[in-house]
Amino acid sequence: MTQPKITRRQFIIGTAGASVLALGGGAVAAMRQPTIEMGEFSAPQANAQGKVLVAYASRYGSTAGVATAIAQTLSQKGIAADAKFVAHITSLSEYRAVIIGSPVISSVWAQEAINFVQANKSELSQKPVAYFLTCITLGLTNQPEARQKIASALEAVEKQIPDVKPLDKGMFAGALDYSKMSLFMQLMYRAFAEDTTSGDFRNWQAIRTWAEMIGPKLVGKS
Numbered sequence: 001m002t003q004p005k006i007t008r009r010q011f012i013i014g015t016a017g018a019s020v021l022a023l024g025g026g027a028v029a030a031m032r033q034p035t036i037e038m039g040e041f042s043a044p045q046a047n048a049q050g051k052v053l054v055a056y057a058s059r060y061g062s063t064a065g066v067a068t069a070i071a072q073t074l075s076q077k078g079i080a081a082d083a084k085f086v087a088h089i090t091s092l093s094e095y096r097a098v099i100i101g102s103p104v105i106s107s108v109w110a111q112e113a114i115n116f117v118q119a120n121k122s123e124l125s126q127k128p129v130a131y132f133l134t135c136i137t138l139g140l141t142n143q144p145e146a147r148q149k150i151a152s153a154l155e156a157v158e159k160q161i162p163d164v165k166p167l168d169k170g171m172f173a174g175a176l177d178y179s180k181m182s183l184f185m186q187l188m189y190r191a192f193a194e195d196t197t198s199g200d201f202r203n204w205q206a207i208r209t210w211a212e213m214i215g216p217k218l219v220g221k222s
């Protein structure tokens, strides 16, 4: 039986096509992001004046955990609060005050958090507001220069959207977990980050203490 012959041209096209497919498949696999659960919290009952909203952006879930802890602490202290991922928020009208939090990504708040404040600035300018951030820097050092550098992420939001005036700004150590990142993001982070240390540096006591301080300020009890 004679083998069907392929021409040199067909061979080159076939090999190039297979290589493109293999590279494309590899690129798709490298970009694949593990599924991340964004935790939310809803206080079972609202106060007569409404609830406080903790709106958060998060890439890998650790800021979701901080936002949830803030909302739970407020609710335990008698200030009913919900924690919601910014993409799930459709209205602010039922909320008496809003806390907005985001991880620091490449020295600035995540773009979706900035967009949320920008899109809702007229309503937010009429309500008591606080901001917070999570970052890896504060998990690694507490030096004043590092704190100042991280604080500039929130100063930039105030500068960009001056109509919204936060009563306070919380800054918390976050968490970095390479297993939650796509292979591509892991490579990028390891290549470009000043410090590639990973770990969960969230200080739950510091987060709860801030929530206990900011809650009464937001609802006018102090």
Ligand SMILES: Cc1cc2nc3c(=O)[nH]c(=O)nc-3n(C[C@H](O)[C@H](O)[C@H](O)COP(=O)(O)O)c2cc1C
Pocket (backbone or CB within 6 Å): 057, 058, 059, 060, 061, 062, 063, 064, 103, 104, 105, 106, 107, 108, 134, 135, 136, 137, 138, 150, 173, 174, 175, 176, 177, 189
């Ligand atoms: C792409 C990328 C860039 C980051 N850039 C910074 C940064 O500039 N400064 C910093 O302190 N932390 C930085 N971090 C760390 C995050 O702010 C920190 O891990 C945060 O807790 C992540 O929150 P999330 O789990 O809610 O996404 C970066 C993390 C990633 C993935």
